[in-house]
Amino acid sequence: MADSDSHLKSLDYSVLQQCMHCGMCLPTCPTYDATRLERNSPRGRIALMRAIADGELEATRTFAEEMYFCLGCLACMTACPADVNYAELFEHARAEAEKSGELKSVKRRLIRGVTLEWLFMDLRRLRGLGRLMRLYQQSGLQTLIRRSGVLRLLPKRMRELEAMTPTIEKAFSGRLISPLTPPRGQKRYRVAVLTGCAQDLVFSSVNRDTVTVLSRNGCEVVTPAQQGCCGSLHAHNGEWEYAQTLARRQIDQFPPGEYDAIISNAAGCGSHLKHFSKLLADDPDYCEASKEWDSKLKDVHEWLVEIGFESPKVNGSAMETQHVTYHEACHLCHGQQIFKAPRTVLKGIPNLELTELAESTWCCGSAGIYNLIQPEMATDLLHRKVGHIRKTGADVVATGNPGCLLQIINGLENEPRSYRVVHPVTLLAEAYRREKTDVVSEGAETLQPASVGHEVAQ
Amino acid sequence: MPLSDALIERLQQIVGKENVLAEAEDLIPYSFDGTAALRQRPDCVAFVRTPEEVADVLKLGNETGTPIVTRGAGTGLSGGSLPSKEAIVMCTVHMNQILELDRANLTLLAEPGATTQAVAKAAEEAGLFYPPDPGSMKISTIGGNVAENSGGLRGLKYGVTRNYVMGMEVVLPTGEITWLGNKCVKDVAGYSLKDLFVGSEGTLGVITKVLLRLIPRPRAKRTMVATFARMDQAAEAVSAIIADHIIPCTLEFLDRTTIHCVEDYAQIGLPLDCEALLLMETDGHPAVVEEEAEEMQRICRENHCKEVRVAQDAQEATRLASARRSAFSALARVCPTTILEDATVPRSELAEMVRFVERVAKRYELKIGTFGHMGDGNLHPTFLTNEKNADEMHRVEEAFKEIFEEAIRLGGSITGEHGVGLAKKPFLPRFVGDTSMHVMRQFRQTLDPNAILNPGKIFD
Ligand SMILES: Cc1cc2nc3c(=O)[nH]c(=O)nc-3n(C[C@H](O)[C@H](O)[C@H](O)COP(=O)(O)OP(=O)(O)OC[C@H]3O[C@@H](n4cnc5c(N)ncnc54)[C@H](O)[C@@H]3O)c2cc1C
Ligand code: SF4
Numbered sequence: 001m002a003d004s005d006s007h008l009k010s011l012d013y014s015v016l017q018q019c020m021h022c023g024m025c026l027p028t029c030p031t032y033d034a035t036r037l038e039r040n041s042p043r044g045r046i047a048l049m050r051a052i053a054d055g056e057l058e059a060t061r062t063f064a065e066e067m068y069f070c071l072g073c074l075a076c077m078t079a080c081p082a083d084v085n086y087a088e089l090f091e092h093a094r095a096e097a098e099k100s101g102e103l104k105s106v107k108r109r110l111i112r113g114v115t116l117e118w119l120f121m122d123l124r125r126l127r128g129l130g131r132l133m134r135l136y137q138q139s140g141l142q143t144l145i146r147r148s149g150v151l152r153l154l155p156k157r158m159r160e161l162e163a164m165t166p167t168i169e170k171a172f173s174g175r176l177i178s179p180l181t182p183p184r185g186q187k188r189y190r191v192a193v194l195t196g197c198a199q200d201l202v203f204s205s206v207n208r209d210t211v212t213v214l215s216r217n218g219c220e221v222v223t224p225a226q227q228g229c230c231g232s233l234h235a236h237n238g239e240w241e242y243a244q245t246l247a248r249r250q251i252d253q254f255p256p257g258e259y260d261a262i263i264s265n266a267a268g269c270g271s272h273l274k275h276f277s278k279l280l281a282d283d284p285d286y287c288e289a290s291k292e293w294d295s296k297l298k299d300v301h302e303w304l305v306e307i308g309f310e311s312p313k314v315n316g317s318a319m320e321t322q323h324v325t326y327h328e329a330c331h332l333c334h335g336q337q338i339f340k341a342p343r344t345v346l347k348g349i350p351n352l353e354l355t356e357l358a359e360s361t362w363c364c365g366s367a368g369i370y371n372l373i374q375p376e377m378a379t380d381l382l383h384r385k386v387g388h389i390r391k392t393g394a395d396v397v398a399t400g401n402p403g404c405l406l407q408i409i410n411g412l413e414n415e416p417r418s419y420r421v422v423h424p425v426t427l428l429a430e431a432y433r434r435e436k437t438d439v440v441s442e443g444a445e446t447l448q449p450a451s452v453g454h455e456v457a458q
Numbered sequence: 459m460p461l462s463d464a465l466i467e468r469l470q471q472i473v474g475k476e477n478v479l480a481e482a483e484d485l486i487p488y489s490f491d492g493t494a495a496l497r498q499r500p501d502c503v504a505f506v507r508t509p510e511e512v513a514d515v516l517k518l519g520n521e522t523g524t525p526i527v528t529r530g531a532g533t534g535l536s537g538g539s540l541p542s543k544e545a546i547v548m549c550t551v552h553m554n555q556i557l558e559l560d561r562a563n564l565t566l567l568a569e570p571g572a573t574t575q576a577v578a579k580a581a582e583e584a585g586l587f588y589p590p591d592p593g594s595m596k597i598s599t600i601g602g603n604v605a606e607n608s609g610g611l612r613g614l615k616y617g618v619t620r621n622y623v624m625g626m627e628v629v630l631p632t633g634e635i636t637w638l639g640n641k642c643v644k645d646v647a648g649y650s651l652k653d654l655f656v657g658s659e660g661t662l663g664v665i666t667k668v669l670l671r672l673i674p675r676p677r678a679k680r681t682m683v684a685t686f687a688r689m690d691q692a693a694e695a696v697s698a699i700i701a702d703h704i705i706p707c708t709l710e711f712l713d714r715t716t717i718h719c720v721e722d723y724a725q726i727g728l729p730l731d732c733e734a735l736l737l738m739e740t741d742g743h744p745a746v747v748e749e750e751a752e753e754m755q756r757i758c759r760e761n762h763c764k765e766v767r768v769a770q771d772a773q774e775a776t777r778l779a780s781a782r783r784s785a786f787s788a789l790a791r792v793c794p795t796t797i798l799e800d801a802t803v804p805r806s807e808l809a810e811m812v813r814f815v816e817r818v819a820k821r822y823e824l825k826i827g828t829f830g831h832m833g834d835g836n837l838h839p840t841f842l843t844n845e846k847n848a849d850e851m852h853r854v855e856e857a858f859k860e861i862f863e864e865a866i867r868l869g870g871s872i873t874g875e876h877g878v879g880l881a882k883k884p885f886l887p888r889f890v891g892d893t894s895m896h897v898m899r900q901f902r903q904t905l906d907p908n909a910i911l912n913p914g915k916i917f918d
C-alpha cells in the first residue's frame with residue numbers, strides 16, 4: 001500500500017466492482033436525502049472512486065470534498081443487497097483525497113496536525129488537554145467568559161465550537177478503575193476494557209460503568225490506566241499509516257490470546273477495532289494476531305447478551321419508571337450490525353419503559369469529527385433527531401457512542417424539557433448498584449459515587 | 459462532440475443554473491442505471507420541476523437536435539435511463555409530491571418523481587392499498603414504474619402497474635403538454651392513449667403527473683412456506699391451487715442454488731436437499747383467507763411437499779417471507795457482477811423452464827440462481843459472474859440467447875417486467891415480428907419526428 005501512488009488503484013478491484021449500482025442505498029443516505037444529487041449518494045461516490053481506479057478521473061478537489069461530505073455513517077452498508085464494503089472503500093478514498101493534497105490549506109493542516117498526528121497519537125497529551133479544559137470549566141472561567149460577552153467578538157463558527165466543548169469528567173478512567181477488577185462471584189471470563197479517548201475524557205464514568213456490569217456478570221476485567229488510541233479517527237480521515245501504528249500498539253498492549261474478549265463501549269472505535277486484520281494484512285508480524293484480535297473484539301452490549309447477562313435483582317416496583325428511548329449509533333447498527341443487543345440490555349433493566357425512536361438508525365450528525373468540519377449538514381441532522389426524540393415522550397435518551405452522546409446533549413440543550421442522555425451500560429450499572437448485596441468486591445469502583453450520567457441542565 | 463456552452467446556458471435559463479450539472483464529478487454518477495455492465499457518461503444533467511420546464515427542455519432538444527433521456531431513480535434493469543451519447547439527462551426526482559388523494563373516487567394523483575413507497579404509504583394512511591410492489595420500491599419513482607410497467611410480488615392476483623394507471627399528464631417529445639385518461643372507471647372515448655404510454659420506456663413522452671387507482675385494503679393475510687424435493691412437485695402444487703380456483707396474492711419460488719445461497723447468507727434453517735421453496739400468501743376477507751390457507755396446505759401435502767409451515771402471527775409471517783425477500787441479496791453478494799434476468803413463460807411451463815436454465819448453467823459452466831414469481835411464470839434467472847472476465851461474459855451472453863430462445867419457444871416473453879431498453883434490444887424483432895416492429899416505429903416517428911427522446915432504446 002505504502003509505495004503505490006494511488007490508494008484506490010491498488011485496492012482490490014472487486015471491492016469496487018461489487019457495487020451493481022442498484023440504488024437500494026439511496027433512500028438511507030442522509031446526504032443524498034438532503035440534496036438528491038447522485039454525487040452525494042453512496043453509489044455516486046463509489047462511481048467516482050471507481051473512475052479514479054479506472055484512470056478516468058483524477059483525485060480532484062471536488063472529489064476530495066465529496067469524500068468529506070460523506071458522513072461515513074455506513075447506513076448504505078445496511079441497505080446494500082450486494083454486501084459492498086463501503087467502510088473500506090471510504091477509508092481508501094479519504095486516504096486518496098489526503099494524498100492528492102487537494103485539500104491542503106494552512107488551517108486544515110494545523111488542525112489535522114495537532115489532532116491526528118499529535119494529540120491522538122499519544123493519549124497522555126489528550127488527557128493533558130482535557131485537564132486544562134477541566135480547569136477552564138471548573139474554575140468558573142468558562143462561565144465568566146461566557147457571561148462576559150467577549151465570545152461575541154469571535155467569528156460565528158468559533159462561538160459555535162466553544163458552545164459545543166464537552167464538559168470534561170472530574171476524573172479519567174485511570175483514576176476511576178483499578179487495573180484489575182475481580183469478578184463478582186465465580187470467574188467465568190477474563191476480559192479487557194478499552195477505555196478509548198473521547199470516552200475517557202468526557203465519559204470516563206461510562207468506562208467505570210462498563211467495568212461494573214462486566215464484573216457483575218462474572219468477568220475478571222483488565223483495564224490498564226495508560227491506553228492508546230485505537231486509530232479509528234486516523235483511518236476515517238485518511239491517515240492510513242498512523243492507523244496501522246496505533247493498531248500494532250493495541251495488539252501489543254492486549255495480546256488477544258490472553259483474553260476471552262476485548263471490550264469496546266464506543267461504537268465508533270468498535271467498528272474500526274474489529275477490522276485490524278484488514279489494516280495489518282500485509283504485516284507478517286501482526287497478520288495472525290490481528291485475526292485473533294478481530295474475533296475477540298466485542299461491543300459491550302454484544303458481549304453482555306452473548307454471556308447471558310443477569311437482570312438486576314432489584315425490587316422494580318420500588319423504583320421510579322424510567323422512560324427511555326434509544327438512538328442507534330451508526331457505527332453500532334450499520335458499522336457492526338448490532339441492533340438487538342442494546343435493546344435487550346435496556347429491556348433487562350427493571351421498570352424501564354423503552355419507546356422506539358422514529359428513524360433510530362438515521363445519523364445524528366456527530367459522525368466522528370464531522371460536526372466540526374460540516375456544521376450545516378450536521379446541524380440539520382441533529383434537528384431532525386431532536387424532533388423525533390421530542391415525539392417519543394421519553395426523558396432519557398440512551399446511545400452507545402460518545403460522539404452521539406455529545407451531539408445529542410448539545411441538541412437537547414435548548415429544549416424546554418430536561419433530558420438525560422446516557423450510555424445504556426450506565427443505566428444497567430445503576431440498576432446493579434441498587435441490588436441489595438453490597439459492592440465491596442469491585443475494587444476502585446466503590447470509591448466513586450454512582451454515576452449521575454449527563455444531565456442536560458436547563 | 460460535447461454539448462456547446464451556448465446550449466448549456468439556455469438549459470440553465472430554463473431550469474435555473476443550480477439545476478444543471480456539467481462537471482465530470484457530477485456527471486460520472488449519472489453514467490448508469492441499475493443494469494450491469496452498461497455505462498455512458500451524459501454531457502449534462504438537468505433537474506426539472508414543472509411540466510412547463512419539461513416542455514421547454516424538449517423544445518430545446520428538438521431545436522438543437524440534442525438527445526434527451528428522462529431519468530427517475532435510475533434503478534431500471536434494462537438500461538432504459540442510461541444516457542444516450544451526447545445527451546441531456548432530464549431528472550424528475552424533485553417532482554416528488556403526492557398531489558391529491560381522492561377518497562370518494564379512490565384515486566391518487568402524484569408527480570412522477572414520487573417514490574413507489576411514498577405512493578404506497580399515502581394510500582395506506584388513507585386505509586387504502588396500492589398493490590404493485592417492485593423490489594426497488596423504496597427508491598424507484600412512480601414515473602419510472604409507469605414507463606416500465608413494473609410488476610412485483612403480487613402480480614398474480616393484483617396485476618401490474620398498468621392495472622392501476624387511470625390517467626396521466628404527459629409532455630410529448632415535441633413539447634406539447636396533454637392529459638390522457640381520467641377518473642372514470644368507464645371511458646371509451648377514442649383510443650386509450652394512456653395505455654400506450656404505460657411501458658413506453660421513456661420513448662414516447664415524459665410523464666409529469668400520474669393518476670392511480672387505489673383499492674380497499676385486504677383485511678386479513680396468511681403466509682405459508684412449503685418445500686419440495688423436486689421442482690415439478692412445486693409446479694404441480696401451484697397448478698392445483700389455481701385449478702382449485704384459489705388466486706393467492708403471492709406465489710413465489712426459490713430454486714436449489716438460491717436456497718443454498720440464502721442459507722449461506724441468512725442461516726434461516728432451510729432444508730438443503732430441496733429443489734424448490736414456495737412462499738404463498740393469501741389475503742382478503744378473514745373467513746375466506748382461513749379457508750384458502752387450509753386448502754393450500756392440503757394441496758401442497760397432496761403434491762408431496764417435504765414440509766409446509768404456516769405463520770401464526772405477523773412476526774412469523776415476516777420471518778417466513780424473509781427467505782424469499784433475501785433471495786436477491788443472498789445471490790448478489792456471491793460475485794462481483796450480478797445480472798438479474800426476467801424471462802417469462804406461461805405458468806404451466808415454469809418447471810420446464812427452470813430445468814432448462816439449470817441445464818444451460820451446467821453447459822456453459824455458469825452460476826445461475828433462479829427465483830421469481832411462480833404464480834405468473836415470471837422467472838429471475840440471476841447470473842453470478844464477473845464483468846472483467848471476458849471469457850465468462852461471452853458464455854453469459856450465449857446462455858442468455860438460449861434462455862430467451864427457449865422462453866419464446868415455450869410461448870413466453872423475453873422480458874416480464876424489466877423492459878427492453880438496451881439490454882434486450884437485439885432480441886425484440888425476432889420476438890414480436892416485422893409487422894409489430896413496423897407499427898411501433900411508425901408510431902414513435904409520428905410522436906418524435908426528430909428522434910430526440912431516449913434514442914437507441916427499445917429499437918433504433
Ligand atoms: C434491486 C432491484 C429490484 C427491482 N425489482 C423489480 C421488480 O420487482 N419488478 C419490476 O418490475 N422491476 C424491478 N426493478 C426494476 C426497476 O426498479 C423498475 O423498472 C422501476 O420502475 C424503475 O424506476 P426508476 O424510477 O428507477 O426509473 P429509471 O430507471 O430512472 O427509468 C426507467 C425508464 O423509465 C423512463 N422514465 C422514468 N421516468 C419517466 C417519466 N417521468 N416519464 C417518462 N419516462 C420515464 C426512463 O427514461 C427509463 O426508460 C428492480 C430494480 C432493482 C435495482
Ligand atoms: S445498494 Fe450496494 S450495490 Fe446497490 S448501489 Fe448502493 S452500494 Fe451499490
Ligand code: SF4
Pocket residue numbers: 028029030031032040041042045069070071072073074075076077086
Ligand atoms: S456512509 Fe452515510 S453519508 Fe456516506 S454514502 Fe453511506 S449512507 Fe451516505
